[in-house]
Amino acid sequence: MGASKTEHFTDEQNAIATLSKALGHPARVAIMEYLIKVDTCICGDIVNKLPLAQPTVSQHLKELKNAGLIKGSIEGNAICYCIDEKELTKLQSYFANISDKLEKKKSNCC
Amino acid sequence: MGASKTEHFTDEQNAIATLSKALGHPARVAIMEYLIKVDTCICGDIVNKLPLAQPTVSQHLKELKNAGLIKGSIEGNAICYCIDEKELTKLQSYFANISDKLEKKKSNCC
DNA sequence: TAATTATATTGCAATATTACGATAAAGATT
DNA sequence: AATCTTTATCGTAATATTGCAATATAATTA
Incomplete structure (x- = not known):
């Protein structure tokens, strides 16, 4: 169907x-x-750095913001974006935890 | 267009x-x-664990395999899948590195 | 070798993503 | 106030993803 069954x-x-x-x-x-x-x-700096049109960058910024990975604050005319560390830390510790588990297991399955 | 401009x-x-x-x-x-x-x-165990049909799980397994995150080996009739640690380690160290950089910076931008 | 078991592939429908031109919105400058 | 600058949103086309029924493939067992 195209929609993930997230509820499961x-x-x-x-x-x-x-x-x-x-x-x-x-x-x-x-x-x-x-x-x-x-x-x-x-925001304008980011647009200039990337090889994508401004609306496309704006959309990508929105997705990062929705995921909680960045936050933006109004800076006069412009918008100042920066990393929102909380969610990034969540990812980091998740992978650290997984790596730790694998390390301990010394899996020899395949 | 729908296709990422990965070359940039x-x-x-x-x-x-x-x-x-x-x-x-x-x-x-x-x-x-x-x-x-x-x-x-x-593989069959995974199919039983997930709330998805067998072809759907097979497809997800294929994607994980393409990304290098798992590997599979033929086990008689069945197929034995397991984690391929290398790529997972790559992710883990990437996020560890990022978190480290943020830690040092003590960003006070927004 | 026919039937069974386990997994992959095909084909297709529904939905999501990516990209961008055109345009809107909102503050800054003249 | 008119214009400029900066960012967001809309509309739309191209492509990708998700999910599954049907079917193919391949090893196993009866």
């Missing part, structure tokens, strides 16, 4: 999937990396 | 996006978690 999975599984999906496009990875690198983070 | 981004950005995208569906997150939890990992 745990909240954590859905949360991790949502965050991962938000980073599932190179432009959005590039935006995150840019925001981490610079401290000034005006 | 770095290899690492594309790699992280591909891995993230593969985990961008709760069913695939659930599959990964199941494979981490159990040591026996026959």
Whole structure:
């Protein structure tokens, strides 16, 4: 059908999937990396850095914002975007936890 | 147009996006978690665990395999899937690195 | 070798994503 | 107030994803 059956999975599984999906496009990875690198983070700078049209970048920013990975604040005429660390930390600790489990298991299945 | 302009981004950005995208569906997150939890990992078990039809699960397994996150080996009649740690480690260290950078920066932008 | 079991593939419908031109909205500047 | 600058939204086309029934493939067993 095209729509995920999210209701059948745990909240954590859905949360991790949502965050991962938000980073599932190179432009959005590039935006995150840019925001981490610079401290000034005006939307127009991001548009200039990326090889995409302004509406497309705006859409990608919206998706990152919806996922909670970035936040934006009005800066006069412009909008200042920056990383929202909370969700990123969630992802980071999730993967750290998984790696830890695998490390301990020393899986020899396949 | 609908197709990502992957050629404009770095290899690492594309790699992280591909891995993230593969985990961008709760069913695939659930599959990964199941494979981490159990040591026996026959495809049929996964199908039974998930609230999805067999062809759908097969498709999700294929995507995880294409991304390099799991590998499968023929086990007589059945197929044994398990985690391929290499790519997962790549993701884990990527996020660890990002978190580290943010930690050091103590960003006070927004 | 026929039937069974396990998994993959095909085909298709429903929906989502990606991209961008045109345009709107809102503050800044003249 | 008219214009400029900056960002968001709308509309739309191209493509991708999700899901499953039907079917194919391949090893196993009777």
